[in-house]
Amino acid sequence: MPNAVKHVLFILVPLIAVFAVLPGLYQNHLLLFNFVTFLILAQGVNIIYGFTGYLPFGYVGFFGAGAYGFAVLVMHYQSPALVAVLAAGLVGVLLGLLLTPLLRLSGAYFAIANLAASLAVLHLVANPALEGITKGPYGVSLTGTFNPSHAYYAALVVLTLTVGGVVFLKNSSFGLALQAVREDSVSASMAGVNVVKMRIAAWLASALVAGLAGGIYAWYVSVFYPDNVFSGEFSIFAIVFALFGGVATISGPIIGVLILYGVYNLIGFTTPQYFQLIYGLLIMGLVLFLPAGLVSLATRRGWHVP
């Protein structure tokens, strides 16, 4: 059996099946939806950071842009939700295209520029001068399309596509070429890899995923403010979840989301500052003691982790 089929059968199918069945067994629908959203975002970060080495510190920019793409289409053109979700993905890709010049930067420069870009989009959307289009800082309310259970299944479809994409990257010469570019772009380009095209493809793929996730998020919550959908926590959580599990693997980000987001909800929100303290310490400990993620515990012993 080829590896790709194994990965689909033993990781993708069980994951989707569990999340498709869970709403019938478990009451807290919003929590399940958040799990799916973070699974999508963590895998999106995995595509760009794990396979190309670019740290998208402003990843939430695509998510928020997607949410507002959805909102604008529903508010001004009364379009059906599914069309608006596709448009949200398109908005993510367009923003990604607009930001492709950032890929010329390397290392910390890219991360900071990406953070600045996401904040610039936030302040643009939240600008009172654009109230006619985005409702500025006053938030949008999309009661017409409100349908959480449809939105949840749409999110599952996007999750399937995203994890499928990562399975493809893990098992194709394309993914191998990307990792070669990450390790040493000069050698990779001498070996015949089109470095620029590869990076842009991965960048746009992760932008698409975040845009779609943002659109579905807007569909699900239906009432939100710019600060909600552009909250830096989305970028940070997605990056930390992916890193905690281990990037450039299929299972790492999934394990990271299930464990860390599970812990997050167990600690609860009652005293946010204690939570912030624990989370900060966890992040520091992770970087200092387990920089290659949980999966490195296994790979260090020579076990193969998909």
Added chain:
Amino acid sequence: MLTYALVAGVLFGLYFSLVGMGLNLVFGVMRIVNLAHGDVLMLGAFVALGVVALAGIDPLFAVPLAFMVFLLVGMLLYWVLVPRLQGSANPEMLSIILFFGLSQVVEAITTIFAGTSERSIQSRLLGTVFSTIKVQLFGGKPETGPIRILGQGFPAPWVIAAGTSLVAIGLVYVYLYRTRLGTLTRAVMSRRDEALASGIDVDRVSAAAFGIGLGLAAVAGVFAPFMFGSITPAFGADATVTSFAIVVLGSLGNPLGTALGGVVYGVCYMLVQTYLSSWADLLPYVLLILILLLRPSGLLGRRVRVA
């Protein structure tokens, strides 16, 4: 109106240079992105609040105190965090995440002890040392109220903050170009591995630079309640992004370029604030992206961009 915006821009700009200086020193020497920079600023502001609340004296006395405390904290923190970080596969990227975690911890601890309410210091308290000395030496009344420059009145704290920043920038210059440790620091900045190979104790130099960087940030923080009106534990995150805009504008890795970057930023900020106020929030980010794309080495920098 224009004169006011320009002079206020230069005053703010000098202060902004001080805000960015420490961040740039840390990045230049260690290639480490200190995302907790803004939180050190915030802690510096709390030192000033503490000095005023406990001793009831001029917050200017908080400047040397904040600098010394954070110089020591910085060196300690360096030995705890950085050698371990440098051993990992991708220290530059991981430093971003590590220091983000640190900034969360700092913000959380400050919130637990100080609450989330906005705090400020009465602006007439700043600089009471000067007016007291003046009264004792020359007699007359202690004067309060705005300081006049080019026929316009500016709040005294702005002028004092700008003056302190100038002094601090001068001291950084003296440190980097007139002392032995400063020469070694510049050697580490330009080529870390060659500095190591020629027998420089890179860790000691870096620890000093890290301490000084944090100390400068804390000094800038002392003036933050006056420059920004009030201060909360959550102030750090915004301050970090603004500092980055300034540092990149000047050029990453060149601490004196930051002085220029700060002034350019301050003047732009005041001009936009005066003429297009609803777009002022966008400025730092757009400026940052434009500079990174058009002239990634900054206004004064050498080329650092790779591939």
